[in-house]
Structure formats: C-alpha cells, structure tokens
Amino acid sequence: MTSRQRMDAALQGERPDTVPIFLRDLTLGLDVCGFSTPEVCAGPDGYNPAKAAHAVVETQRLLGHDCVVGGIHDLGLDVERFGGRVEFPERGIPYVAEPAFRSASDIPEPTALAAAPPGRLPGLAQSYRTVRERLGDEVPIAANIEGPVTKAGLLRGLGALLSDMMRDPPAARAAVELAVELCCEHARLLLDAGADFIFVAASSDGPAAIRPEHYLEYTIPGLVRIVGEARDRQAPVVFHPHGPFTDSRFHHLVEAAIDTGIVGFQFGERNDFALARQRWGNRICILGGVDIPTLLLPGPLDRIKESTRALAAEMGRDGGFILMPSCSVHRGFPITHLQAMIQAAREPVP
Amino acid sequence: MAALEMAVENGDEEAAASAAAKLLELGAVPTEITDALSHAMARLGEKFHRLDVFVPDLLIAADAFEAAMEVVEPVLKSNPQKPKGVVVIGVVEGDIHTLGKNLVRVMLAADGFQVHDLGPDVKVAAFVDAAQRVRADIIALSSLMTTTMDRMKDVLDELDVRGTRDRHLVLVGGAPVTQQFADQIGADGYGEDATEAVAAANRLMLHTHGADSHHQ
Numbered sequence: 001m002t003s004r005q006r007m008d009a010a011l012q013g014e015r016p017d018t019v020p021i022f023l024r025d026l027t028l029g030l031d032v033c034g035f036s037t038p039e040v041c042a043g044p045d046g047y048n049p050a051k052a053a054h055a056v057v058e059t060q061r062l063l064g065h066d067c068v069v070g071g072i073h074d075l076g077l078d079v080e081r082f083g084g085r086v087e088f089p090e091r092g093i094p095y096v097a098e099p100a101f102r103s104a105s106d107i108p109e110p111t112a113l114a115a116a117p118p119g120r121l122p123g124l125a126q127s128y129r130t131v132r133e134r135l136g137d138e139v140p141i142a143a144n145i146e147g148p149v150t151k152a153g154l155l156r157g158l159g160a161l162l163s164d165m166m167r168d169p170p171a172a173r174a175a176v177e178l179a180v181e182l183c184c185e186h187a188r189l190l191l192d193a194g195a196d197f198i199f200v201a202a203s204s205d206g207p208a209a210i211r212p213e214h215y216l217e218y219t220i221p222g223l224v225r226i227v228g229e230a231r232d233r234q235a236p237v238v239f240h241p242h243g244p245f246t247d248s249r250f251h252h253l254v255e256a257a258i259d260t261g262i263v264g265f266q267f268g269e270r271n272d273f274a275l276a277r278q279r280w281g282n283r284i285c286i287l288g289g290v291d292i293p294t295l296l297l298p299g300p301l302d303r304i305k306e307s308t309r310a311l312a313a314e315m316g317r318d319g320g321f322i323l324m325p326s327c328s329v330h331r332g333f334p335i336t337h338l339q340a341m342i343q344a345a346r347e348p349v350p
Numbered sequence: 351m352a353a354l355e356m357a358v359e360n361g362d363e364e365a366a367a368s369a370a371a372k373l374l375e376l377g378a379v380p381t382e383i384t385d386a387l388s389h390a391m392a393r394l395g396e397k398f399h400r401l402d403v404f405v406p407d408l409l410i411a412a413d414a415f416e417a418a419m420e421v422v423e424p425v426l427k428s429n430p431q432k433p434k435g436v437v438v439i440g441v442v443e444g445d446i447h448t449l450g451k452n453l454v455r456v457m458l459a460a461d462g463f464q465v466h467d468l469g470p471d472v473k474v475a476a477f478v479d480a481a482q483r484v485r486a487d488i489i490a491l492s493s494l495m496t497t498t499m500d501r502m503k504d505v506l507d508e509l510d511v512r513g514t515r516d517r518h519l520v521l522v523g524g525a526p527v528t529q530q531f532a533d534q535i536g537a538d539g540y541g542e543d544a545t546e547a548v549a550a551a552n553r554l555m556l557h558t559h560g561a562d563s564h565h566q
Contacts, residue, residue, distance in 0.1 A: 092444050093497055159449050162406040163413075166361060208525075211404045249401065293526045297496055298534060332497040 002138040003066035004196075007322065011197070011236055011263050011285045015319025019312045019345050020066040022287065022322050023338065024199065025329040026073040026144065027093045029055025032062055032335070038088040040072050047071075047123025053130035060139060063335075063342055067322075070128030070141040070195055075154055078182050081119040082108075082155060093330045099157035104164060104171030107156065110181040121186070125193040132194030140197065143190035144328075147202025147241060148222025149210055151179035158204055165214050172218070180222040184229045191233045197263075198230045198237045201328065206243030207250055208268075215241075220256050227261045238264035238287060242327075246272040251279070258284055269293065269326045273315055287322040289315060290341055296325050297333070301340040308344035351378075351386040354418065358390035361410025363417040370418040380425045384462075387415055387422075391460035395545035405449065408544065412456040419459070433464035435487040435555045437521075438480045440468030442501035447494035450524060453544040454490060461548050463488075474504045481518045488551055491537075493524040502527075503535040519554045523547050 001009070001017045009016040030037060033055045040051045052072040060068050074094035076086030082100035089095075101107045131141060146154065152175040153161045164172035187198050204210065205219040223239060230237045239262045245254050246267065257265060258280065266287035267276055276286050289311045290296050295304060308323070315321040323345050329338065354373060357365035373383050394411050397403040437458055441451050448470045459465045466484050468476060481489050489509075491502045502522050509515040522532050523541040532540035539554050541547025 089444055093495070095444075095446055097446060158447075159409060159452070162409055162449075166406045166410045207401060207404060209405050211406060214406070244401070247401070292496060293528045294530060297499075297526070298528075298530055330495075330497050332500075 004138050004140045007067050007140045010320060010322045011238075013282070013285060013320040015316070018348075019316035019321060019323045021342055021345055022067040022142065022324050023063070023065045023329050024069060024142070024144065024201075024324060024327075025059055025065075026069060027330045028333055028335075028338075029059040029072060031331040031333075032059045036090050037092060037094060037331070038090065041074050041094050041120070042086075042088045047120035047127070049123045049126035049130055052124070052127040053134065056127070056131050057134045060135065063338060065342060067140045067142055068131065068135070069144045069199070070131045070190065070193070071124045072127070073124075073144050073328075075146070077120050077124065078151065079154055081116045081121070084155070091331065093332075096154055099160070100155045101175065102157075104156075104168055104174070107171065107174045107178060109174075110178050113178070113181050113185060121189065125189045128190055128193035128195055141195045142197055142199040142238070143187060143195035144199050144201055145183050145186045145190070145226070146179075147200050147205040147239075148176050148180050148183060148219050148226075149214070150202045150204040151183055152176045152218075153204045153209075155179060158209070162210065165210065165218070176218045176222060180225050183222065183226050187226055187229045188233070191230065191235050195235070197235050198226060200226060200237060200239045200262075202239065202241040203327070204242070206241030206245070206253070208242040208244075212250065212253055215253055216256060220260060223257060223260045223262070231261065236263040238262060238266060238285070240266035240268065240287070242268045244270045246275045246279075254280060264322070266324060273311070277315060277318075277321070281318065281320055285320045285322060286315065288324045288326055289321075290323065290325045292326045296337055296341060299334070299337050299340075301336065304337055304340045305344040308341045309347060312345045312347075351382070354383065354386050355390040355393075358387060358411055358414045358418065359394055361407065361414050363410075363414045366414035366418040367421050370421040374421065374425060380422050380429070381431060383418070383422050384426070387418055388460045388462065391415055391457055392548075395457055395548065399543060399545040405453075408453050409449075412453060415456055415460055431462075434462040435464070435551065436484055437463050437465045437488045437490050437551065438468060438477060438484060438486040439465055439490040439492070440472035440477060441470040441492045441494075442498050442505070443471055443473050444501065445493050445495050445498040446470040447492075447524075450494065450544070451490075451492040454492065454523065454541065454547045457544045457548045458490075458551060461552070463551060474501060474508050477505050478508045478512060478514070482514065486518055488519045488521050488554060490521045490523070490547065490551070492522075493527060496526045499524070499526055499531065502537065506536055519558060521547065521550055521554065
C-alpha cells in the first residue's frame with residue numbers, strides 16, 4: 001500500500017497493511033534542514049514557502065511517515081493580521097507575544113475578515129502547493145488549522161477569552177465567531193492548495209481548558225461550520241481537542257463531536273485508548289497513542305520501541321487507527337526518538 | 351465568612367470585596383478573613399483537581415480572591431504575618447503561557463505563601479537573582495511547551511554553578527512536565543496542577559525545613 005492508501009483505509013475504519021503514522025510535525029523540519037525559525041516564518045519577504053516546503057519534504061524523506069502537514073506552521077498568522085505581535089526565536093518555535101484584541105471592544109465583526117490583510121497566509125498556501133508537487137499524490141497532506149476556541153484564545157489571549165466566557169459571553173461569542181470565520185478561510189485556502197483533509201488542532205477546545213457547556217456552546221457549532229466547509233470540497237475532518245475525554249463524564253463531548261460529521265478523533269494525553277476503541281472505534285478513526293511527556297520525549301529508545309509495538313498491535317488489530325504522538329512535534333524534539341517510534345510501528349504485527 | 355467564601359467560589363469580585371470590607375467593619379480579625387479566603391480557594395482547587403470545575407472557574411475565583419485581598423492587605427500590613435514560605439515563580443524563557451502560572455501564584459498566596467511573580471519568558475539568571483534577593487525558599491518554574499522545558503534544568507544548573515542549590519527548593523510544573531521529568535532534572539517537587547503544586551510546596555517546606563521554618 002502507498003501512504004495515501006494506508007491513511008485512507010484507516011480514516012475509513014478499515015485495516016491497512018500496517019498502522020499508518022502521522023507525526024503532525026509543525027516545525028520539526030526546521031531542525032532537519034538547519035533553518036532558523038525567522039528565515040522560514042518571518043524573513044524579509046514574510047513567510048518563505050520554498051524553504052518551508054523543503055523542510056516538510058526533507059523530513060518526510062528522512063523519517064518516512066505516512067502523512068505531512070503542508071507547511072511550517074505557526075500560531076501567529078492571524079494574530080499578526082489583526083495587529084497582534086508574534087515572536088520568532090532563532091531556534092525556537094514562533095509564539096504570540098501580544099494578542100490582537102486587548103479589549104473585548106477591539107474584536108471586529110466576522111465580516112471584517114474580508115478587509116483584513118492576508119499577511120503570511122498566501123505564503124503558507126504556496127508551501128502546501130509546493131509540497132504537493134514535490135511529494136506527488138502518494139503522501140497525503142493534512143491542513144492543520146486551529147479549533148474555534150483555540151484560535152479565539154490566540155487572538156484575544158486565552159485568559160481573557162476564558163474570563164469573557166464567564167463574565168461577558170457576547171464578547172466571547174464575538175471572538176469565537178471571528179475565529180471560526182478564520183478557520184473556514186484557512187480550510188478553503190489549504191484544501192485548494194492541495195491538502196487532502198482538515199486536521200483541527202484544538203488544544204483549548206476541551207475540558208483541559210474550558211467548561212463542558214462552553215465546549216458545546218462554542219466549539220461544536222464552530223466544528224459544524226468547519227466540517228461543512230470541508231464537505232463542500234469532499235475533504236474529511238479529524239478533530240484533536242485536549243482533555244480526558246475517555247473519562248465517563250466527558251463521553252457526551254466526544255459524541256457531540258462525532259455528530260458533526262468528523263471522521264477521526266485524536267485523543268491526547270491521559271486517555272484510555274482501549275476504551276476509546278471499544279466505545280467509538282466502529283464509528284470513527286482513532287488517532288494518537290504515543291504519549292509525548294512520559295514516553296516519546298524522555299525515552300529511552302528501547303522503551304519507546306516496546307510501547308509503540310504494543311500500541312500498534314493492540315490498536316491496529318482491527319484497523320481504523322492512525323498512530324501519532326499525543327500532540328504536535330516541534331523543533332528541538334529528539335529525532336532519534338521519532339525514528340525509534342516509526343521503526344517499531346513498521347514492524348509486522350504478529 | 352460564609353458569604354465571603356461563597357463570593358470567591360462563585361468568582362464574584364464585587365461581592366468578595368464587599369464581604370471582606372463588611373467583615374472588617376464588624377471587627378473580624380484580618381487573619382480570619384485570609385483563612386476563609388484560603389479555605390475557599392483550597393476547596394475550589396480540590397474541585398478543579400477532580401474536574402468538577404474548570405480553568406475559567408478558577409480564573410474568576412482568583413480575581414475574586416485578589417479583590418478581597420486588596421481590601422484586607424492594608425490592615426494586614428499593620429500586623430504582618432509570617433508567611434509559610436517565600437516563593438519566586440515564573441514561566442521559563444521562551445514561553446509566555448501564563449495561565450497556569452497565575453493560578454499557581456494565587457493558590458500559593460491563598461495558602462499563606464509570600465509569592466514573587468516574575469511573569470513570563472524569564473531568563474535563567476533572573477530566577478536565581480530574584481531567589482537570592484528575596485531569600486526564596488522555593489523557585490517555582492512553569493512551562494507549557496516541550497521546547498522550553500529544558501530551561502528548567504538550566505535553572506538547576508545555574509544554582510549549582512553559583513553554589514546556591516542548597517538554599518532554594520525547585521518546584522516544576524506545566525502541561526508537558528511530569529514527575530518523571532522532574533526526577534530526571536533533579537527538581538525537588540512537581541505539581542500536576544495548581545492544587546498539586548500547593549500540596550507539593552507544603553510538602554517541601556515540611557519535609558525539608560519543618561513546618562514553620564524558612565530555608566535561609
């Protein structure tokens with residue numbers, strides 16, 4: 001099977017020849033190619049699509065994973081477009097130094113998006129196009145976009161947004177509505193640039209950050225919009241919120257996400273994968289499984305291999321599973337640890 | 351006191367400040383008021399640990415706690431209490447995620463620690479300088495990113511280089527930080543969340559120095 005066939009099979013709930021691997025490496029390629037962060041993300045001409053695409057392609061060639069994100073991703077693209085400030089440490093990962101909307105009254109109507117400068121976004125889309133050209137059709141590309149509350153938290157500042165949710169719900173709604181427009185804009189742009197599916201990265205959408213009722217009020221309607229945008233382009237959507245979703249108190253939150261029409265759910269840290277498979281494995285593809293803080297980062301290599309082998313055998317047995325680190329992978333990550341994980345996952349399952 | 355505690359738990363800043371003022375007017379001892387505030391935050395912290403409440407609840411409760419403390423502090427200053435311990439807290443260099451650190455700061459203050467907040471993106475030397483300056487018992491380090499976690503080890507190394515490792519206990523926490531990581535870098539304590547961070551700080555003070563003594 002090609003990587004595309006492997007990923008497609010797993011996303012459709014089928015069993016591929018071997019467990020597909022998706023690293024969701026967002027800035028790791030910078031290390032692989034020896035690029036500084038500013039030279040790719042914030043050079044004199046803004047985002048450098050040629051170097052970004054090169055970093056993605058070289059990383060895939062080095063590690064051989066089955067799916068890539070089509071560019072070097074940073075969280076600050078939209079923050080800058082609305083007047084916030086992003087820092088680009090020489091060898092670190094870009095971060096939002098000042099959010100765009102310091103006060104609730106700064107948040108514009110979603111229609112303001114039409115007049116917003118595109119910023120570095122066209123550069124990112126160009127990277128996706130170049131990756132598609134260079135990798136061909138055999139390696140699928142994920143469009144990595146932030147979730148509704150996650151994006152709104154970047155624009156407003158997460159603490160301010162969470163306080164708004166409690167004290168000024170109209171302001172929180174305004175921020176999330178704008179964020180959802182942005183998510184949909186990114187989805188359209190990146191799918192048109194060659195992405196095959198949408199990966200909604202939603203670290204602040206879930207009980208690790210927000211109340212369950214806020215997830216239902218803000219996240220789910222936003223996810224419905226994103227799934228709709230993707231469906232118009234025949235693209236599936238995978239959702240990755242943070243939180244202990246396999247805790248029985250939060251099962252209804254997974255159900256609500258599945259009801260939006262997503263095809264995959266990546267469970268993060270502190271989740272029971274056996275339970276997830278048993279409860280939802282016949283309805284969606286389950287992604288994730290390799291815990292970053294307790295396994296992939298500390299190692300050692302033998303322990304990574306042993307745990308990955310066991311995970312691939314257990315979760316890959318019936319298909320409908322894509323092996324991933326528990327969250328995104330960035331520069332500074334020990335590449336030998338990722339190689340050990342991939343090597344173990346590729347071993348034939350007895 | 352019940353009204354004050356309820357105001358804090360509900361995250362009602364105005365009600366908390368007003369309840370604290372009313373209690374002072376009625377002649378309540380300021381330390382009884384701070385005890386009530388501490389109990390309210392501790393109860394909320396336990397609920398948070400059990401996921402009965404969530405980050406937004408803690409955030410607004412922290413605001414209410416601080417609003418009440420602003421009322422009580424001027425009175426307390428006339429009769430200062432000995433803190434449980436002195437803590438220097440901050441987010442390590444390269445990381446600007448302050449939410450978790452802020453919650454730990456408020457919970458530590460509510461529990462009776464004197465807390466010096468250095469903010470986000472704090473350089474290694476700045477942690478150690480501040481700890482020396484305020485004679486901190488504990489240096490509390492926060493990081494939300496795997497890419498900045500290693501700065502925690504750098505702080506420990508800097509303490510070694512300066513020969514002051516034995517003067518300060520080091521407490522670490524943040525989303526990607528684990529007990530295993532804390533052990534690996536040689537930190538003295540680890541808090542999985544704000545509640546656990548306070549418990550760990552208390553354990554450190556108790557086990558290392560006895561219940562009521564300072565590090566230096």
